Amino acid sequence: MSAETLVVRDLYTHYRTRLGENVYAVSGVSLTLKEGRVLGIAGESGCGKSTLALSLMGFYFPPLHYKSGSIVIDGTDIMAIDYETLRTQFLGVQIAYIPQAAMNALNPTRRVIDFMADVVRVHQPGASDAEIRAMVEQRFEALHLPKRVLPAYPCELSGGMKQRTVIAVSTLLNPKVLIADEPTSALDVTSQKAVIKMLRDLMNEGFVKSMIFITHELPLLYHVADDIAVMYAGQLVESGTADEIIMGAVHPYSHALMGSIIVPEEGMKDEKLKAIPGAPPNLKKVLPGCRFADRCPYAEDKCRLGTIEERALGARRYRCWREPEALKEIYSHE
């Protein structure tokens, strides 16, 4: 049993609009990230994946607000720490974040090396230019990135290279947990592979202890992640190992999500894609029962009553009152 780097219990966060309405974007998420593992989070747009990622860093800027729950990184509950300590001693050192649009994350008016120096100085105020330069060059070498990037401005780099530079900046201080929020969705397949290879190198070299990888590309997630959690309307509806989820999803939503997989393999051409009808629910008000009930083809009256608790199935968890055998039976008739 390896050490747990990140433990989240019953996290509730919401957005508050200008009209004073609350949008409950993350409600009751619990997850555990073990050292050396990659946890993938899958789901549609607007299901709360990115909000969850932002919430996990313990940073709450309006309109995002924290309600309850605990986030424990390596034994420390970061919700109990004040803002300044969190910023200088946790962010980047314990937990780091890679945003989706690398183009917007780099300062266009500064060279990459200056930008990296800033990051280091927040955490190590006394570091000299030479020290920082040596540290950065060493890291670029380890990650097989060309050194010509360092004196360049962001506009001189390609999209894939910018994304890899942002990853190098985020992980410069060896964070225990790395959150990658759709790092490859703006890239073509070849650059995507380079970015994934770099993330894999980071894990193998021990620069990063564990990773949360957010994407809606299921075939990609299957190869990158060890465990997968499927998110829907602010809740995790199913979690388990990558093989279990991709090859034999239990929850009706995860099952339906697998119908959207497109891969260039023989036989795909004759398959019919199954899109999920309808749109995700409005999270301004919390409906009783299962949140997927309105779009679920197998929903009954029972689904819309009370709260649907998470159920354990070995090490897996899923949020549906039906027995797994009963669900498998239903799917086999499709």
Place this chain on the structure above:
Amino acid sequence: MNEAKSVLRGQALSRSFGFGKAKFYAVDHIDFDFHEGEIISIVGTSGSGKTTLAKMVLGLLKKSSGEIYYMGGPLVLRSHRDMKAYWNHVQAIFQDPFSSFNQFHKVEKLLADCIEMQGLKLSREEAFAKMRSACSFVNLKFEELYNKYPFELSGGQMQRLMIARIFMLGPDILIADEPTSMIDACSRSTILEMLLKLRDEKRMTIVFITHDLGLAYYVSDSILIMNAGKIIERGTAREIIEHPQADYTKSLLADVPKLNEEWKLG
């Protein structure tokens, strides 16, 4: 497919940027022939010239040399009036649905513009009926949407609204430039199904531009693989994916994560 008539043909089509030493060809003397009722995918990495080709075909970018033939005759776009007439037959969907619409107009007005573009004079009821049928084609509910602004819709909804517009205009050719790269996997399958429906019901020729061979394989009849402005390989979707010949195609195929095969990171 030989009896199908040629809708769009390119002959030694090229476009260069820069002069002298800095001159390079974004599209380098390529030939193509698209037939009626066919979905053609153009696949390549970023910077391979896919979008430049699309822009030339749309008349948004001037060609450096070569010729485009539309419905057998050479394409001549001298004035804005020529362009407008041409765009009644050739339409496009772009990558970013958020910038495809006028943000100040409601959905009703955006759809009503299509009726105006066709030069039809319809009563409000007739126009509504037409818009309603277009929305139901793309599985959207017109009653819920007509009073909304584009920014109130999700990316998937907007892209579907774009297809509803295409449905109303009924062009001969649709250029879809990475229409699914900014929306999630679930709405993506809906969009792909709709493109197939447009082909089957309206006999539309669709040029589908993507970097994902999986999508190209699923949706298209034939595939062109492009790299550095040149066409590396062409063939039916099955030929290209199941028996790729060129090394570039093979490497492109290896870069896509698959389910039943190990993904070698190298």
